[in-house]
Amino acid sequence: xxxxxxxxxxxxxxxxxxxxxxxxxxxxxxxxxxxxxxxxxxxxxxxxxxxxxxxxxxxxxxxxxxxxxxxxxxxxxxxxxxxxxxxxxxxxxxxxxxxxxxxxxxxxxxxxxxxxxxxxxxxxxxxxxxxxxxxxxxxxxxxxxxxxxxxxxxxxxxxxxxxxxxxxxxxxxxxxxxxxxxxxxxxxxxxxxxxxxxxxxxxxxxxxxxxxxxxxxxxxxxxxxxxxxxxxxxxxxxxxxxxxxxxxxxxxxxxxxxxxxxxxxxxxxxxxxxxxxxxxxxxxxxxxxxxxxxxxxxxxxxxxxxxxxxxxxxxxxxxxxxxxxxxxxxxxxxxxxxxxxxxxxxxxxxxxxxxxxxxxxxxxxxxxxxxxxxxxxxxxxxxxxxxxxxxxxxxxxxxxxxxxxxxxxxxxxxxxxxxxxxxxxxxxxxxxxxxxxxxxxxxxxxxxxxxxxxxxxxxxxxxxxxxxxxxxxxxxxxxxxxxxxxxxxxxxxxxxxxxxxxxxxxxxxxxxxxxxxxxxxxxxxxxxxxxxxxxxxxxxxxxxxxxxxxxxxxxxxxxxxxxxxxxxxxxxxxx
DNA sequence: GCACTGAGCGCG
DNA sequence: AAAGCGCGCTCAGTGC
Numbered sequence: 001x002x003x004x005x006x007x008x009x010x011x012x013x014x015x016x017x018x019x020x021x022x023x024x025x026x027x028x029x030x031x032x033x034x035x036x037x038x039x040x041x042x043x044x045x046x047x048x049x050x051x052x053x054x055x056x057x058x059x060x061x062x063x064x065x066x067x068x069x070x071x072x073x074x075x076x077x078x079x080x081x082x083x084x085x086x087x088x089x090x091x092x093x094x095x096x097x098x099x100x101x102x103x104x105x106x107x108x109x110x111x112x113x114x115x116x117x118x119x120x121x122x123x124x125x126x127x128x129x130x131x132x133x134x135x136x137x138x139x140x141x142x143x144x145x146x147x148x149x150x151x152x153x154x155x156x157x158x159x160x161x162x163x164x165x166x167x168x169x170x171x172x173x174x175x176x177x178x179x180x181x182x183x184x185x186x187x188x189x190x191x192x193x194x195x196x197x198x199x200x201x202x203x204x205x206x207x208x209x210x211x212x213x214x215x216x217x218x219x220x221x222x223x224x225x226x227x228x229x230x231x232x233x234x235x236x237x238x239x240x241x242x243x244x245x246x247x248x249x250x251x252x253x254x255x256x257x258x259x260x261x262x263x264x265x266x267x268x269x270x271x272x273x274x275x276x277x278x279x280x281x282x283x284x285x286x287x288x289x290x291x292x293x294x295x296x297x298x299x300x301x302x303x304x305x306x307x308x309x310x311x312x313x314x315x316x317x318x319x320x321x322x323x324x325x326x327x328x329x330x331x332x333x334x335x336x337x338x339x340x341x342x343x344x345x346x347x348x349x350x351x352x353x354x355x356x357x358x359x360x361x362x363x364x365x366x367x368x369x370x371x372x373x374x375x376x377x378x379x380x381x382x383x384x385x386x387x388x389x390x391x392x393x394x395x396x397x398x399x400x401x402x403x404x405x406x407x408x409x410x411x412x413x414x415x416x417x418x419x420x421x422x423x424x425x426x427x428x429x430x431x432x433x434x435x436x437x438x439x440x441x442x443x444x445x446x447x448x449x450x451x452x453x454x455x456x457x458x459x460x461x462x463x464x465x466x467x468x469x470x471x472x473x474x475x476x477x478x479x480x481x482x483x484x485x486x487x488x489x490x491x492x493x494x495x496x497x498x499x500x501x502x503x504x505x506x507x508x509x510x511x512x513x514x515x516x517x518x519x520x521x522x523x524x525x526x527x528x529x530x531x532x533x534x535x536x537x538x539x540x541x542x543x544x545x546x547x548x549x550x551x552x553x554x555x556x557x558x559x560x561x562x563x564x565x566x567x568x569x570x571x572x573x574x575x
Numbered sequence: 576g577c578a579c580t581g582a583g584c585g586c587g
Numbered sequence: 588a589a590a591g592c593g594c595g596c597t598c599a600g601t602g603c
Contacts, residue, residue, distance in 0.1 A: 225599055226582055244583065246589055267584065270597055295593060299587085306595055309585040335587095335592095375588095384591035463592040467587095523587045523593090 002075070003050035004136055005041075005060060007103075007129030015132050016040055018048060038067035051075055053139050055103055055130050057166035058292075065174040072486070076166045077138050078102050079293055080159040084145050089155055089425040095145035100138045103129045151425055157552055158424035158472060162293060164479035168518055169290035169300070171482075175517045176285025177307075177318055178326075178529055184277055184317035191313075192265060195274050205269055208262040215255035223262050271306060272314050280305035286318075290521070297468040298426045298475070299523060308522055310571075318571035325535050327516075328574035329542045329565045330525035331474065333357040336377050337561055338470045341554050342423060343406035347399065349559040365399045366392075380404055381466050383411060383459035407462045414461025415454040422468035423553060428461055469553075473561065474524055476549035481526065482518060484541045488534065489515035527571070539565050 002019040014037055018028040032040045041064055044050060052074040054060050061071065081099055084090050130138075146155045188195070193203030201209065213221045218232040229243050238251050245263055248256055280286055286305060294301030302308050310318075320326045331337075336357050340348040351360030362373035372388075376396045379389025380403070397404045410420050414428070417436060421427040435457070438450045516538050520527035530538045546563045566574045 222599090224597095227599075242582080244589090249589095263584085267597090271585075271595095297593065299593065301594060303595080306585075308587075309595060311585055313585095330587095379591065382591035382593095387590040388588070389591075459591065460593090467593065525587080 001048050001050040002139070003044055003048065003052050004132055004139070005052055005054040006132045006135045008131065016044060017132050017136075018044070018050060019136075038064050038069040041071065042069045045069075045071060049073075053077065053135055055135065056105075057163070057170055061167065061170035062174065065170060070171070071167060074163050074167055075139065075142075075159070076163040076292075077135065077142065078105075079162045079166055080142050081138070082293060083158060083162065083426055084142055084155070086419075086427045086429055087149070087155065087425045088419055088421045088427045089149040089151045090145045092150075093145045093148045095141060098141040098145075100130075100134055100141070149425070154424045157476070158426065161424075161472065161475045161479050162298075164482065165292045165300070165475045168478055168482050168521065169292050172518050172521065173287060173289055175519050175529070176282075176287040177519050177527070178321055178324075179281045179284060179286040180317050180319045181277055181281055181284065183319060184281075184314060185274070187314060187316060188268075188273060192269055192273070199275060202269060202273075205262065205265050208258050208265065211258040212255055212262060215253075215258060223259070224266065229259075268311070268313060271309075272311060276305065284321075295471075296429065297464050298422065298471040299467065300471075300521065307520075312572070315574075316570055316572035320529060320569050323532055325530050325532060325567050325569065326571060326574065327528040327530045327535060327538050327542065327565060327567055328525070328571065329528075329563050330575070331477070331546065332562045332564055334473065334524040334561065335381055335466050335470045337559060338473060339377075339381060339403050339407065339466050341550075341557055341559055342465065342469060343400075343403040344557075345400050345402040345406075346558065348403050349557070352559055355562045361399070365395060380407055381463060383407075383462045407466065410465045411458035411462035414464075415458040417454075417457070418461075420461045420465050422465060422472055424469070424472045426468050426472070428464050431457065470524065473549050473553055474521075476552050477545050478518070478521055478526060480545040480548045480552075481528075481542060484545060485516050485518065485528070485538070488537055488541065527574075535567050539567065 001021060004015075004017040004019060006015050006017075007013075008015050008031065014032060014034055016030045016032065030040055030044075041052075049072060052060075052071050054074065054077065056078045057074055057076045061074075064071065081102065084095055085099060090096075142159070146152055146159065149155050185195075188202075192205060196202050209221075209223050212223055213219055216232045216236045218235070221232050222228050226243050230240075233240055233243065233248075233255070236253065236255060238248075238253055238255070240247050240251065245260055248259060280288070286307070288305045288307030289303045290307070291301040291303060293299075300308075318326070332355060333352070336348075337352055339345075340352060340357075347364070348357075348361070351357060351364050354360055356370075358370050358374045358377065361377060362368050362370045366372045366376070372392065375389045376392035378384075379387075379393065380396055384390050384393075393404075413420050417431045417439065419427045419430055435453065438446070438453055441447055441450050514531055516528050516530040516534050518526060519529045526542070528538055528542070542565055543563055546561050550557070550559075550561045564575070568574050
C-alpha cells in the first residue's frame with residue numbers, strides 16, 4: 001500500500017492518493033487544504049498504514065511533526081533518485097533517461113498548522129512542485145529500475161533504509177538533543193570568564209592574547225591572523241612552516257604555551273560559545289538539521305550548529321531530562337569490520353571474534369601492540385603510504401591478503417577512472433571529463449599532476465567502498481532501532497506538543513514526551529533519550545538492531561558487529 | 576558590501 | 588607521531 005503525496009497546481013493545496021501494491025490507479029483521492037494536511041495524513045496512516053511517497057521527506061515531514069503527526073514508512077523520491085542515477089547496479093536499466101527532474105530543493109517547509117494563513121506570495125516555489133502524476137511516474141520508474149537492476153534485493157534494501165533515514169532525521173531534528181543552557185554557561189564562565197558585552201573577547205582569552213603579545217614582543221599582534229602570527233613567530237626565532245598546533249608543540253619558547261591555550265579557548269568561544277547557545281538552543285534542546293546522504297559516501301552531513309563536531313569539551317551540557325537517561329551506543333570498529341565482511345576475510349573475522357578487533361589483530365601479528373594494529377588497519381582503509389602505517393602495510397598484507405587486496409582493487413579501479421560501489425549499490429560519481437583529459441596529458445609536469453590526481457582518486461575510491469558500506473550498516477541499524485522503539489512505545493507523543501505548549505509553561509529541559517526518542521546520530525553512534533523505566537529494554541533493542549542490520553546487509557556471516565552501550569545522565573560520561 | 580578560498584581545528 | 592578518508596564552521600584575506 002502506497003500513499004502518494006504531492007503538491008497540486010494551486011499553492012497551499014496538496015493531494016493524497018492511495019495505491020495498492022499492484023500499482024492500480026487511485027482508489028481513494030483526497031484533496032485537502034494544506035492546513036488540514038496533518039489531519040488527513042493521520043487518518044490515512046491509522047486506516048491503511050501506507051508507505052508515503054513524496055518528493056522529499058525533508059519538505060513534508062517537519063511540518064507534519066510540528067502538527068503532531070508521525071509517519072510510519074516512506075519512500076523518498078529525491079534520496080532514492082540520487083542513489084539510482086549513479087548506481088552501477090542500474091547502469092543497464094535505462095533509468096537515467098526516465099528519471100524526472102526533481103522540484104527545486106528550496107521549496108518552503110510544507111503544511112504546518114500555520115501555512116494556510118500565509119499569503120500566496122510566501123510560497124512561490126510551490127507551483128513548481130510535483131503533481132500526483134509526476135510522483136506516480138517517478139515512483140514507477142524507480143521501482144522498475146530496482147527490479148531490473150543487477151542486485152534488486154540490495155537496492156531495495158538501500159532505498160528503503162535511506163528513506164527510513166529521512167524519517168529519523170526529521171524526527172531527531174524535531175526532537176532535538178537535550179541541552180542544559182545553564183550548564184553550558186557555567187562551563188563557559190569557568191573556561192573563558194564572564195561573558196563580555198557585544199561579543200567582545202572574553203577575559204581569559206584577552207589575558208592570553210596580552211601574554212602572547214608580550215612573549216613575542218609584538219604589541220599589535222592579532223592572534224587570530226595566521227599571517228600576522230607567522231611573521232611574529234619568525235621574528236621571535238621560531239621558524240615553523242605553519243602555525244598548526246601540533247607543529248608548534250615541538251618548539252621550546254615561552255610564547256608557545258599561551259598560544260596553544262589561546263587557540264583552544266578561541267575555538268570554544270567562536271564555535272561553541274554564547275553566540276552558539278543563542279543561535280541553536282531553544283527550550284532546552286539543540287536542533288541541528290540533518291542532511292541524509294549528504295556525503296558522497298552516503299554518510300549524513302548536518303547543517304547548523306556543527307552537530308557532527310560537538311567537542312568533548314561541552315558534552316557535559318547534553319544532559320537527560322529528570323526521569324530520563326541518555327542511552328549512548330556506538331558500533332565498535334565499524335569500518336574495519338565492514339572491510340572484513342566485504343572481503344570475506346575469515347582471518348580478519350577471526351581476529352574480530354572478541355569485542356576488540358584491533359586487539360585481536362595485534363595478538364595475531366603485531367606482538368600484542370593494539371595501537372600498532374589500529375594504525376596499520378586504518379592506514380589500509382585510508383590509503384596511507386608513508387609514516388608508521390605505511391611501514392606496517394607489508395605485514396598487514398601478509399596477514400590479511402583478502403582484506404588488503406579488496407581495498408587495493410578499489411584503489412586501482414579509482415585510479416583508472418572507474419566507478420566503485422558499496423555493498424548495497426551506492427556508487428561514486430563518474431569522473432569528470434576534465435579529470436579524464438588530465439590523464440591524457442603529455443608534458444612531464446602535467447603527467448606528474450595527473451598521476452597525483454589518479455592516486456588521490458584511488459584513495460577516495462578505496463575509502464568509499466568501506467566508509468559507504470559502513471554508512472549503509474549504520475542506516476539499517478538506525479532504521480531497525482526506530483522501528484523497534486516505535487513498537488516498544490506505540491503511543492504517539494501528543495502530550496502537549498512542544499510547539500503548542502503555552503508560553504511560560506514547562507521550563508526549559510522539562511520532560512515533555514514519555515517515550516524513548518532517537519535524538520542524535522553520528523556515523524557509528526546513536527543517542528536515545530530514554531525514560532528510566534525503559535533503559536533495559538532500549539539497551540536490548542540497540543544490540544538486537546545491530547544484529548538485524550548485519551543480517552540484512554551481509555546475511556549469515558561468521559562476524560559480529562558489537563555495539564558499546566553506555567547509560568548516562570550526561571553525554572560527557574559516555575564511552 | 577558580497578562571494579569565495581585557505582588556514583586551522585572540531586568530529587567520526 | 589602528526590602522513591592517509593569523509594565532513595562543517597569560523598576567521599582572515601582577497602577579488603570584485
